[in-house]
Amino acid sequence: MERANHIYEGLVKITSDENVIIDKPLKNHTYTRLGGTADFFVTPETYEQVQQIVKLANMESVPFTLLGNGSNLIIKDGGIRGIVMYLGKLNKIEVNDTQLIAQSGALIANVSKKALNHCLTGLEFACGIPGSVGGALYMNAGAYGGEIKDVLLHTVVVDRQGQLHTIQANQLDLKYRTSNIPNNGYIVLEAAFALQKGNHVEIKAVMDDLTYKRESKQPLEYPTCGSVFKRPPGYYAGKLIQDSGLQGKEIGGAQVSLKHAGFIINKDEATAKEYIALIEYVQRIVKDKFNVDLECEVRIIGEDPVE
Known part of the structure; x- marks a missing residue:
């Protein structure tokens, strides 16, 4: 109990008490509505907090799990021991000319909509993918002939030691539904996508068609x-x-x-x-x-x- 209190206090010091929950039920964080509880559920609000949480887990030898949007995940009934970190508050999306930068907690479908709003083409395939940006990179998500590797420029990650790195897309070994992100223990913080100028009406027509196909068949x-x-x-x-x-x-x-x-x-x-x-x-x-x-x-x- 004393050790648990010590870890809890350490997490609260890094973030705040509203961002740390003990024995958090995880069912509401998976699309399957399955899963037990997390010992410590923490929601960082800055990249620095992510780094500090990783370092705390290392220092205290506490098991550490990263949780995305839970769309491609099954959590067992016994839950997850140690620290579960959820990046849902890191969800900013910015556009700079034809480059779009999205934080890992943003939904990839919302990133696709942001591209549409700025008349940028290349992310139409992602309009119905339910996962987060981090999860989309983790598994090189794709649909209807498009995938993340087609448009990814680079990503900012935190490694297992809590250090920040910028990794180019061609260094991620992006293949069909896989990447080297899990093997390297990277935590994705943001991704930069290279898109192209397009026509709003044409982009929306493609997205509407893909949405219809998805909703009618799934x-x-x-x-x-x-x-x-x-x-x-x-x-x-x-x-x-x-x-x-x-x-x-x-x-x-x-x-x-x-x-x-x-x-x-x-x-x-x-x-x-x-x-x-x-x-x-x-x-x-x-x-x-x-x-x-x-x-x-x-x-x-x-x-x-x-x-």
Whole structure:
């Protein structure tokens, strides 16, 4: 208890008491509405605070987890030990001619809208992606033929030691739904995008079309982490799942969507254990039927509850 108080006081000293919460439920920070609690949930408001929190975690040997917008994330029912840092208050978006600079806590969809408002083209594909800028870089997010690596110039990050760095896009090893950000332990603070002048009406028409496609095909009326699996080479994950007869398959409150087989929905107050069990069941059946390994696009973190 004394150690917990010491860590809490250290976090409050860095930020403020309103930015530090003990035993914070994480369900409201994931699109699946799943997950246990965080020991310490801290929301920094400046880059310097981020650096200091990382240094505190190192000094106290406390486990440290970065939480984005939670759109591509499953948190286990036992929650997350140590410090969970949420960057939602770092959400400024600025435009300088054809360059757009966005902080990591800004939603990538809002960045796309900001580009539209300034008649800048290049980020239309991101108009329906629900994640944050930091999360979008983390996994090189993409949709409808576009991806982050097409427009990213550079990013400002904090490393595992709490030091600031500016990293060029070509140093991030951006590939299909992946980057070297997690392996390097980088915390993205901001990203600069290189866009082009465009026509407002034409840009909006593209975004409206993509929004229609997304809303008509995806089960957005339910909590979901989006597309659960990466696209296997030569296949489509949703088609494999559909052809395996798995649409509508349920484990507890989790269900393979009837609207889009690539999505698993939290239909009826599912637990993370049920949701993950359904993911593993789908992987097993598709492997048996088609000898194709479905790799998760969604991240699974946290601990199982103590029995």
